Every structure is written in structure tokens, then in C-alpha cells.
């Protein structure tokens with residue numbers, strides 16, 4: 088399946104050749120670096136270096152408000168606004184390394200906060216605005232927040248009650264308050280009014296901390312992964328090679344900055360590559376999304392499997408209803424992208440959806456499908472040039488790389504790429520456990536085929552051991568979803584003494600299908616035929632919806648806890664239906 092759609096030549100023309108010629112030092116040379124050799128700062132690469140040149144009047148961010156009013160910020164406007172905010176922080180006495188949090192929807196102030204904070208060499212930490220007070224507290228407490236930027240409504244609802252419990256929190260800045268509420272609770276507009284729009288970015292070591300991201304917690308308590316300014320090399324090169332940014336492109340990343348994708352690719356990568364980003368304040372809405380793609384002439388669209396699956400379920404004739412002639416590349420991340428979804432992309436848009444794999448800890452895309460490389464539907468693709476990925480057998484203290492193809496094992500990445508996290512905040516032991524020798528252990532299981540494509544199996548924690556077989560839930564879910572009645576499925580292992588664990592599936596039926604025994608037997612029979620009786624689910628339960636994180640990942644851990652009557656653990660990222 089080829090993925091080249093138009094006559095625009097992909098930036099990564101020859102994957103194999105680039106693998107051999109690639110060096111991170113050369114990539115650093117494609118960026119500017121701070122003037123006078125003062126180091127490397129993400130915000131400088133993203134904005135300041137563009138703001139006086141050819142790109143100064145190019146739209147950097149196009150905000151689409153809930154009511155669809157559009158707010159454009161050019162590179163030069165963004166440069167001034169972020170410098171102003173950097174001065175706000177400086178005037179408040181915020182120092183290098185201190186943490187500036189945001190708790191807001193996708194409003195301009197959030198984006199200005201992110202980039203302004205990076206300019207000062209303080210550390211930016213975005214939170215999902217839908218978090219309740221407890222998860223907000225946990226993260227701000229663990230992250231020792233000095234400043235929080237939020238809205239008046241969120242402040243009233245979630246923060247006021249926490250203030251006494253957060254001794255490190257010095258200032259709260261309200262994006263929409265007309266005046267200061269106290270010496271500690273301040274008005275964004277008042278502070279910005281008084282701040283100069285000239286700010287010289289201080290010396291920034293490429294290893295200086297820049298971003299703190301709490302992981303989405305599909306398997307346990309959230310951890311704070313710390314990234315450094317040097318990660319911008321990955322943001323830049325993945326923007327160029329994977330997202331295939333070209334001058335003049337209009338790009339839309341649908342992710343919220345509360346999830347790492349919404350920061351690395353919703354803020355940094357498109358700016359570093361000098362393109363225009365669309366930011367929609369509203370949540371998923373199929374018709375709204377399609378109309379944004381059409382109306383704003385989006386060229387490159389980065390979204391998640393959960394959204395794609397929802398679009399696939401809608402009764403909308405995409406080809407006849409919309410004109411997507413500008414759309415060139417569609418990409419997906421966060422969860423496995425089923426082969427059907429890749430093919431659905433081909434049928435509806437004329438080219439396959441490009442799946443790619445990475446994690447909060449890797450800071451940027453690591454394994455990807457590329458516009459110029461043949462797509463094998465269902466595969467995550469091949470490693471980014473500059474990243475060495477392998478399948479390994481991992482014991483307590485030993486790691487053995489598996490070189491023969493199609494063998495299942497741990498997905499590991501060789502240390503040394505710039506965006507790999509540098510710490511789990513206040514948890515050195517847990518951090519150290521992620522490494523064996525020169526390898527970073529991702530916690531995922533995968534296999535690599537003879538052509539070098541990687542195939543996702545599952546999170547190591549989610550793997551089901553049944554009658555001597557190791558079963559990845561994704562494999563079973565993918566099969567179930569091929570059944571014409573099944574809309575969504577999630578699979579767990581349920582302890583069963585005689586066979587270790589039995590495969591249990593939670594199934595959402597497509598509308599119009601009755602959840603009765605006949606349908607259940609029909610689906611079970613189908614799964615047995617497709618996968619064999621050892622792997623097919625032995626139990627099926629019909630449910631109304633599948634619990635997922637805000638970023639669209641199935642919370643199998645939660646399904647399992649509920650099934651076994653165990654504590655639910657951290658469910659702060661649970662998407663409320």
C-alpha cells in the first residue's frame with residue numbers, strides 16, 4: 088500500500104539511505120541555537136528565530152473557539168506575547184527550573200504560557216482541564232508547582248480548596264480575571280499589560296529541564312517524566328520526516344496539551360518547522376471535525392485511533408459530503424491502529440492513515456509509517472532514523488536482543504536519542520528500572536518482521552497468560568472488531584486456576600444489535616474460528632462503553648480491577664462519557 092498522495096515530494100525520500108547518513112549532530116546543525124552560542128532553547132527554535140524573517144507574518148496558531156470564532160496569531164505576534172509572559176514570570180521572581188503549571192482548555196493563554204515559560208528556562212507542566220481536584224493536587228504537589236495558569240471557573244471549582252495544601256505554589260494567574268484578586272491570585276491581562284514584550288532568552292544548556300509530563304496512567308499511578316531542551320531535535324526531525332511538514336502547510340493535531348502529544352506536536356514540532364497549526368477548543372464532534380478539515384484547508388492531520396474509530400462508526404459518506412483535496416497526510420498515535428482503520432483511510436481519503444508509536448517517556452515519535460515507505464496495515468512502521476529499536480528478551484539483569492524475525496519480545500530503544508526522558512520526578516528507583524545497559528525498556532511487547540516493520544503486541548502488564556499461551560489483548564480486540572455486530576472491544580485476563588488466566592472480552596455492540604446469548608455465541612464462534620479456541624475469549628460481557636483515558640487509551644487495568652473487585656487505583660485520566 089503506497090501512501091504518497093500528491094506530487095509534493097516527501098521530506099524523507101529514501102528511508103534506507105537516510106538511516107545510514109543520519110546523525111543527530113547534523114540535525115542540530117539544521118536548527119539555529121541561541122545567538123552568541125548561548126545554547127539551545129525550545130522556544131527560540133519554535134518562535135524567536137522565525138519571528139523576524141520570512142515567517143513573521145505567517146500564522147503560527149489559528150485558534151478556533153467553541154463558537155467557531157477564529158483567532159490568528161502570527162509568528163511575530165506569538166513572539167511578543169510569549170516574551171511578555173516570560174517577563175511576567177521574571178517580574179514575579181520565577182527562577183530557572185521552577186515549575187509553571189497550566190490547567191485550562193485549549194485557549195491561547197495556555198500556549199503562550201508554555202512557550203513563555205520555556206523562554207525563561209523554568210519548566211512547563213500542562214494538566215488536563217478536566218482533572219478533578221485530587222489528580223490536580225497530586226500532580227502539582229509532586230511537581231512542586233510555583234505558578235499555575237488557569238481560568239477563573241477552574242480556580243473556583245478545583246484550586247481554591249487546594250491552596251493551603253500546596254505550600255510551594257506562589258502565584259495563580261487567572262486567564263480571564265479583569266483585576267488581581269490578591270497578592271497571590273493575579274490577573275493575566277493586568278500582568279501582561281505591565282510586562283515588556285522584549286525578552287532575551289538566557290543561556291540554556293541543551294540538558295536543562297524544559298517539560299514535565301505526567302503519564303496517562305493506563306497501568307498504575309501517574310509518573311512525572313522530565314524532558315530537556317535538547318528534545319527539540321526530535322520534535323524538529325519527526326515534524327520533518329514523519330508529519331512531513333512543508334512550507335505553507337496547515338496542520339491540525341487534535342490532542343490536548345494535557346497529553347504529551349498535544350505539547351510535542353500540538354505546540355512545538357509545527358512551530359519549529361514553521362507551519363500553521365489549527366487548535367480547536369471544542370471536544371470531538373465528527374461533523375465539526377470534518378468541516379474544520381475542509382474549511383481550514385488542513386494538509387496534515389494528526390489524531391488518535393479512538394477518534395478514527397468514532398468517525399468510522401458514523402453514518403457519514405465522507406467522499407460525497409466533503410472536499411478534502413488539501414489533505415495530504417493523516418497520522419495516528421496513542422493506541423494500536425487496526426488494519427481496518429488504515430484501509431478505511433485509504434477508501435475515504437485516498438491514502439492510508441499512518442500509524443506511529445511513541446510514549447510520554449520518549450518525548451517524540453520513535454517508530455512510524457512514512458509518506459514514502461510502503462505501509463503494511465496494522466504495523467507501527469519502522470524506527471525513526473537516529474533511533475535504534477529492537478525486540479529483546481529481558482530478565483532481571485540481562486537483556487538479549489532477538490535478531491530472528493517475527494519473535495515476540497520486549498520493545499527496547501537504544502539510549503542516546505535527545506528526547507528520551509531524564510528522570511521520573513522524585514523516583515530515581517523507578518527511573519533506573521527502565522534501563523538495562525545501553526537499552527531503555529519501553530514496557531511494551533512487540534515483534535519485528537523480516538522487512539523491519541514493528542508490530543505492537545501489548546503493554547507487558549496487559550499480556551494474558553492462558554493455557555501456556557501469551558495473548559496480547561490488542562490481537563483479540565482487533566479480531567472481535569471484525570465481527571459485523573461489534574463496535575468496540577476490550578480484553579483482559581481473568582485468573583482461572585486450571586489455565587492461568589482466561590481471556591475475557593468486554594464488547595460494545597453496534598446500534599441495532601441486541602445483547603443476547605445468541606449474539607454472544609455468534610461472536611464467540613467467530614473468534615474461535617479466526618483465532619483458535621486457545622486464544623479466543625471464553626467469556627464475553629456486553630457493555631455500553633469501554634473505559635478509556637482522556638487520550639483515548641483503553642483502561643484495561645480498570646476493567647480488570649472492577650472484574651476482580653480490587654481497588655480501582657488512579658483513574659484521574661478516565662474519560663467521562
Ligand code: AMP
Pocket residue numbers: 302303304347419420421422423424442443444445446447448467529530531543545546640
Ligand atoms: P502515553 O505515554 O500515555 O502516551 O502511552 C504510551 C503507550 O501507548 C505506549 O507505550 C503504547 O503502549 C501505547 N501506544 C502509543 N502509540 C501506539 C501505537 N501506535 N500502537 C500501539 N500502541 C501505542
